Amino acid sequence: MLQLEVIRSEKSRIVNGLRKRNWSAAQLKVINQIIALDDQRKSSQKEVDDARAEMNQLAKAIGQLMSQGKKEEAETQKKIVASLKETEKQLDEKLSSIKQELEQLLYTVPNCPHKSVPKGSTPEDNQVFKAWDKPFPTLPSDAVPHWDLAKKYNLFDFELGVKLTGAGFPVYRGQGARLQRALIQFFLDEAVKAGYEEILPPHLVNEDSARGTGQLPDKEGQMYHCTVDNLYLIPTAEVPVTNIVRNEIISEKDLPLKMTAYTPCFRREAGAWGAHVRGLNRVHQFDKVEIVRVEHPDNSYKALMQMVSHVSKLMKKLDLPFRILLLCGGDMGFASAKTFDFEVWSAAQQRWLEVSSVSNFETFQSNRLKLRYKDANGKIELAHTLNGSALALARIVAALLENNQTPDGILIPKALWKYTGFKKIG
């Protein structure tokens, strides 16, 4: 969530930013409400503090009177404290209800887009940051989408997944399974080479962690929930990995923190089914290698571009046609200040598929996480967090299979040979 002090001190910037997210004048009123409520909070807090200070003083005085044996005097003082206690209780209730209301309002405000983010409301308003300027792969005349290729070469099986679990849980097998493992290994190796520490986190997290990265209280419908133990299956490695630094104060000289993790991702995708979701385009469980960074605020946008170029490199090594979009305000995630999406060209489906989303959250996440750093002067500030997929497997596999199909089989990109152990499927 946004910092109160920032909303107060940079109100016009925040308001302009929210306009890029197509916030109406009516919606923007919440900003003034927040500021007014915060004023109330401050004065209310002062009242409570003052009342408590008085009580503390009296309590101390009573202690002294008792030790001097002046019981009578102590008794009269006690009565004064008792009445003070009543008013303190009322003031305190008022304060906590103000605080609660304030927090709820703050939760409704998304991050303020960076000044370079274009205005817009739909995916059509996204800017093409880097277009694909080479020809698309030409496919044989009998080319088919990946779900048909999967059947032909026995790479993964949706019906079997239904038998074991349900729709959207593919079973990979044979060369299809091996290709998954090869991609994971390749992506992890590339991330480690780029200086990211490899993390293998739990795939279930507790409520605090789900809250820390903002999945709760809003998006609980998107996560699988083990109610017996009150644990959540992670929708992305971002959740456990970013929560590593929840409630931490990091020494400035230890920044940046660069971490990478492979995990399966579990998403209920409630209500998301419809057209264009065949095959691997949308599934409940998929594999992903994530990269996460904790950065000094001065460096976070440079870091964002480094992450973008890291992902670009992966796409190039896999010989996949891709483009990079700079998301407009309306299409950006709630917590993001600036997001680049990577899309891969799926030649048989003749459409772009999103395979990576790289974002700078500035202090939006760290505010809730209480993730801070201490600078050389001992001053404590919120750090910036960033993350991105590098990369998400299912759709990469879809594109890989479709784009590389030939009459003799599916060609594996050279970069993967040492991981797959084969150069061709079929």
Add this chain to the structure above:
RNA sequence: GGAUGGAUGGGUGAGUGGCUGAAACCACCGGUUUGCUAAACCGACGUACGGUGAAAAUCGUACCGCGGGUUCGAAUCCCGCUCCAUCCGCCA
């Protein structure tokens, strides 16, 4: 699943009603000494919110796992919860 014990600052750990925001030690940081390092010595060393102040600073409040209660006063007493450790059972 059964039994016991425990949760205090970055770490170890003292503290059973007021003199405790919290001893001591270790780590970290600054300094002295030193050819360098180490050792030794000296010093500083929590976080959040709020008040005053241009600032340095200073004052108030809260926080000893979380929530509630007793009391003029709670890290300390009582109740509930969560988590952790150990032993037994089961088991990859």
